Amino acid sequence: MWYYEKKLQYPVKVTECNPMLAKFLIEQYGGADGELSAALRYLNQRYTIPDKVIGLLTDIGTEEFAHLEMIATMVYKLTKDASPEQMKAAGLGAHYASHERALYYENAGGSPWTATYITAKGDPIADLYEDIAAEEKARATYQWIINLSDDPDLNDSLKFLREREIIHSLRFQEAVEILKEERDSKKIY
Amino acid sequence: MSTNFKYWEPYISPFDPCPPIRVKVYSTPPNLYMTFQPTGMRQYKTAKEALQHGTLWPELFSPYPDSPKRGELDG
Numbered sequence: 001m002w003y004y005e006k007k008l009q010y011p012v013k014v015t016e017c018n019p020m021l022a023k024f025l026i027e028q029y030g031g032a033d034g035e036l037s038a039a040l041r042y043l044n045q046r047y048t049i050p051d052k053v054i055g056l057l058t059d060i061g062t063e064e065f066a067h068l069e070m071i072a073t074m075v076y077k078l079t080k081d082a083s084p085e086q087m088k089a090a091g092l093g094a095h096y097a098s099h100e101r102a103l104y105y106e107n108a109g110g111s112p113w114t115a116t117y118i119t120a121k122g123d124p125i126a127d128l129y130e131d132i133a134a135e136e137k138a139r140a141t142y143q144w145i146i147n148l149s150d151d152p153d154l155n156d157s158l159k160f161l162r163e164r165e166i167i168h169s170l171r172f173q174e175a176v177e178i179l180k181e182e183r184d185s186k187k188i189y
Numbered sequence: 190m191s192t193n194f195k196y197w198e199p200y201i202s203p204f205d206p207c208p209p210i211r212v213k214v215y216s217t218p219p220n221l222y223m224t225f226q227p228t229g230m231r232q233y234k235t236a237k238e239a240l241q242h243g244t245l246w247p248e249l250f251s252p253y254p255d256s257p258k259r260g261e262l263d264g
Contacts, residue, residue, distance in 0.1 A: 050197040050215070124215045180221055182192060 002062065009066040010160045013153035014077040019090035022078035023108060024148050028161075029071045030105030030113035033137040039064035041118040041134065045127045048120070053128070053175040060168050067161055074154060075103055128176050135169035190248070191222040194255045218251035 028034045042061035046054045079087070079101050087096040094110060105113035121127050142162035146155050194214050201209045230246045233239040242250045 050195075050213075051199065052197075125217065125221065176221075179195065179215070180191075180217055181195075183195070 012070050012073045012157050015151045015153045019079050019082040019087050022075045023091050024145050025075050027108040031107035032117040035064050035068035037117040049124050128172050131172045132169050135165045139165035193251050219249050
């Protein structure tokens with residue numbers, strides 16, 4: 001089970017109303033390498049992975065939900081007071097027609113989130129390599145969004161999230177090393 | 190040399206509905222332990238043997254499945 005803390009993992013501040021930036025950011029909300037995919041991927045893999053790395057998947061999967069909440073806050077702030085005309089000009093006309101200003105799990109191109117974004121192979125090495133690749137892809141996505149954004153406050157939060165991807169990737173690589181360890185040769189001292 | 194399989198014992202609940210598989214197995218093939226293949230590695234003696242194994246180098250061969258003595262079958 002989970003306990004909820006009613007605050008963001010890292011503060012989110014948005015300088016200006018910019019619905020087009022929201023359209024790009026939604027990639028990290030409901031895109032293939034976004035935070036929703038990450039959280040669901042890791043939390044689902046926990047059940048069939050060796051017990052030494054279950055805790056890591058729980059911790060990182062939980063943190064991804066905290067990231068999802070930050071992205072949601074950004075998207076909400078960027079669009080909450082936008083006029084229908086502004087939404088249309090930002091390329092969100094189709095989104096507005098279907099969802100008004102509601103958030104939706106979709107990628108930057110407007111395709112809805114799908115479970116095909118995540119895998120669960122059941123092979124611990126294959127699953128962890130998938131996780132490492134997902135973290136690197138999410139890091140790259142943050143980079144491309146930072147390149148597209150000229151909002152300094154928002155970029156501050158995005159740089160925090162990009163750094164977390166780097167740390168998570170390392171933790172998953174450490175998990176692979178743990179699963180590679182030869183149990184018999186571990187008795188060193 | 191690295192082992193091709195690792196074993197772990199999942200938690201067994203007294204309320205598990207199916208008879209437990211006490212030891213689970215997963216593959217750790219040799220490529221995991223070789224970041225970059227060194228030159229001059231020992232090769233199979235004949236081309237036929239290499240073809241049958243799918244690689245020129247015995248050190249890179251990964252058997253599958255595991256011997257039935259260990260792993261999921263013996264419980």
